[in-house]
Amino acid sequence: MTIYDLTLAELRTKLDNRELSAVEVAEAYRARIAATDQDVNAYITVCDESAMAEAKLADQALAAGEIAPLTGLPIAAKDIFNTAGLKTTCASRILENYIAPYDATVIARIKEQKAVITGKLNMDEFAMGSSNENSAFGATRNPWNLNHVPGGSSGGSAACVASRQAAAALGTDTGGSIRQPASHCGVVGLKPTYGRVSRYGVIAYASSLDQVGPITRDVRDSALLLQAIAGHDPADSTSIDTPVPDYQATLTQELTGLKVGLPAEYFIDGLDEDVRRAVEQAVATYKELGAEIVEVSLPHTSYAVACYYLIATAEASSNLARYDGVRYGVRTDQAENLIDMYMQSRAAGFGAEVKRRIMLGTYALSSGYYDAYYLKAQKVRTMIRQDFLDAFAKVDVLLTPVAPTPAFTIGEKTNDPLQMYLSDIYTIPVNLAGTCAMSLPCGFSAAGLPIGLQLIGKPFEEATILRTAHAFEQATEWHKRKPEF
Amino acid sequence: MKITRAEVEHVGRLARLALSEDELNALTGEMDAILNYVEQLNELNTDGIVPTAHAVPVENAFRPDEVKPGFTPEQALSNAPDAAQSAFRVPRVIE
Numbered sequence: 001m002t003i004y005d006l007t008l009a010e011l012r013t014k015l016d017n018r019e020l021s022a023v024e025v026a027e028a029y030r031a032r033i034a035a036t037d038q039d040v041n042a043y044i045t046v047c048d049e050s051a052m053a054e055a056k057l058a059d060q061a062l063a064a065g066e067i068a069p070l071t072g073l074p075i076a077a078k079d080i081f082n083t084a085g086l087k088t089t090c091a092s093r094i095l096e097n098y099i100a101p102y103d104a105t106v107i108a109r110i111k112e113q114k115a116v117i118t119g120k121l122n123m124d125e126f127a128m129g130s131s132n133e134n135s136a137f138g139a140t141r142n143p144w145n146l147n148h149v150p151g152g153s154s155g156g157s158a159a160c161v162a163s164r165q166a167a168a169a170l171g172t173d174t175g176g177s178i179r180q181p182a183s184h185c186g187v188v189g190l191k192p193t194y195g196r197v198s199r200y201g202v203i204a205y206a207s208s209l210d211q212v213g214p215i216t217r218d219v220r221d222s223a224l225l226l227q228a229i230a231g232h233d234p235a236d237s238t239s240i241d242t243p244v245p246d247y248q249a250t251l252t253q254e255l256t257g258l259k260v261g262l263p264a265e266y267f268i269d270g271l272d273e274d275v276r277r278a279v280e281q282a283v284a285t286y287k288e289l290g291a292e293i294v295e296v297s298l299p300h301t302s303y304a305v306a307c308y309y310l311i312a313t314a315e316a317s318s319n320l321a322r323y324d325g326v327r328y329g330v331r332t333d334q335a336e337n338l339i340d341m342y343m344q345s346r347a348a349g350f351g352a353e354v355k356r357r358i359m360l361g362t363y364a365l366s367s368g369y370y371d372a373y374y375l376k377a378q379k380v381r382t383m384i385r386q387d388f389l390d391a392f393a394k395v396d397v398l399l400t401p402v403a404p405t406p407a408f409t410i411g412e413k414t415n416d417p418l419q420m421y422l423s424d425i426y427t428i429p430v431n432l433a434g435t436c437a438m439s440l441p442c443g444f445s446a447a448g449l450p451i452g453l454q455l456i457g458k459p460f461e462e463a464t465i466l467r468t469a470h471a472f473e474q475a476t477e478w479h480k481r482k483p484e485f
Numbered sequence: 486m487k488i489t490r491a492e493v494e495h496v497g498r499l500a501r502l503a504l505s506e507d508e509l510n511a512l513t514g515e516m517d518a519i520l521n522y523v524e525q526l527n528e529l530n531t532d533g534i535v536p537t538a539h540a541v542p543v544e545n546a547f548r549p550d551e552v553k554p555g556f557t558p559e560q561a562l563s564n565a566p567d568a569a570q571s572a573f574r575v576p577r578v579i580e
Contacts, residue, residue: 101563195543208540237543238539306525327564328565339501340503341576343501355508356512358502359496359500359502360516360519363488363520366499373523378536378538379531385540417515417519435540459541
């Protein structure tokens with residue numbers, strides 16, 4: 001038995017049976033990170049000391065019989081979550097020295113259960129990117145092939161879980177930032193419905209789209225970690241006050257009679273043949289499992305990327321106005337006056353993609369262009385959302401590819417922002433509609449890179465996509481493969 | 486051209502970003518390409534469509550106005566690039 005190959009659920013059993021201690025698990029991960037992260041670069045901060053202290057506390061709790069579902073389990077967090085006393089950089093120079101004075105709600109929740117936080121994970125700067133190449137602390141590499149990107153923006157989270165450097169990770173998803181890297185790294189990623197999980201303490205990119213979710217080795221672990229973080233939070237007034245169902249309880253229900261929709265607009269030219277084949281094979285598996293396959297249409301799909309890059313950048317330009325070198329973050333020492341200090345500090349602190357999006361968003365909101373760009377995009381968002389509501393009147397779940405291609409190579413798309421944006425074409429509409437979706441492994445390309453399957457659910461129907469995913473996982477072996485590393 | 490270099494310079498000032506000559510040149514081309522791409526939204530007739538600012542319908546979230554513990558001044562200033570007398574210090578604003 002290799003400790004770092006165990007899932008959260010397997011570790012839970014072994015910790016509860018005293019076959020392993022939380023300290024042994026933490027030590028196994030410390031050694032694993034030390035041996036592998038120079039190649040992957042998944043971590044920005046490794047929590048050696050604090051993780052060991054948390055593991056000792058977890059062992060004390062286990063000995064006292066005070067066991068929560070996550071007690072003693074090693075979990076890493078994208079560096080977008082405020083973590084009290086730890087550096088929280090958002091992979092930006094402008095926050096390279098920022099020590100968070102408080103915990104994000106999701107961090108507080110997993111700490112309450114005495115999970116062990118192994119460290120803070122690499123990402124695209126301010127979650128803006130699809131490849132993790134926009135990190136100020138170096139690109140993360142794909143554990144399946146180090147010449148390829150892991151996807152982004154939660155690329156460090158997906159690469160970390162795939163390379164066994166944490167048992168699970170927390171990420172965020174604004175336009176596909178959990179699902180696309182999960183797909184590229186062969187792990188399970190879930191973006192909950194907007195409002196299902198608190199955003200308090202999560203560094204904001206696009207507030208009407210951002211959502212926190214788990215990245216795990218399998219579907220059961222996804223349910224386990226979602227259970228811990230879901231639910232209303234008085235500190236986030238956009239989190240929804242509806243009961244959180246027991247996700248484990250319905251996980252093993254059969255799929256007989258489940259209606260699975262295939263949106264015609266997602267199976268178009270430009271979809272890689274290996275990806276198409278893997279997804280079609282998954283459709284065949286679902287037929288065998290008793291699901292009814294239904295053709296549906298999401299007619300405004302092709303407008304989603306344009307709509308997203310106006311709304312997300314507009315919100316970003318407003319959210320990132322707070323980085324002014326006054327209260328936290330980098331300040332230039334060369335400024336002559338206050339305005340100059342803002343301008344020089346921001347110029348020095350932000351990377352190229354962040355500047356590009358702030359500029360685009362500022363333009364879209366500026367006097368004379370607001371109606372033509374921002375308001376127009378918000379109206380198109382209504383049409384995209386309506387597409388999903390219409391489709392969900394006919395089916396329970398939508399089945400699509402996650403990304404049009406497997407992971408591309410490092411450097412392949414860095415000089416063409418628009419091509420990079422288009423790699424998110426199948427994930428972005430879900431954020432605009434505000435509903436839930438997940439990525440799970442469904443095959444490999446001829447070159448040996450993982451391929452992900454996307455299951456999209458009705459708003460607040462995470463339980464439905466989890467059981468739909470679980471049935472597929474039980475019928476296939478894809479999730480059991482791991483990168484040779 | 487959807488956007489000129491002069492407009493990019495103006496937007497840079499609005500966004501409080503000091504941009505180099507190279508950045509201004511690159512951004513002009515990149516923003517022009519992106520704005521041409523988003524032009525496709527105009528193919529859609531959106532007359533009478535209500536804009537969506539928020540995907541999940543929520544009412545105003547009210548709560549009682551209660552005093553709760555917050556940051557101490559030391560915590561609030563713990564990341565300040567420059568602080569003095571329990572305040573953030575900035576370059577002189579008023580001559």
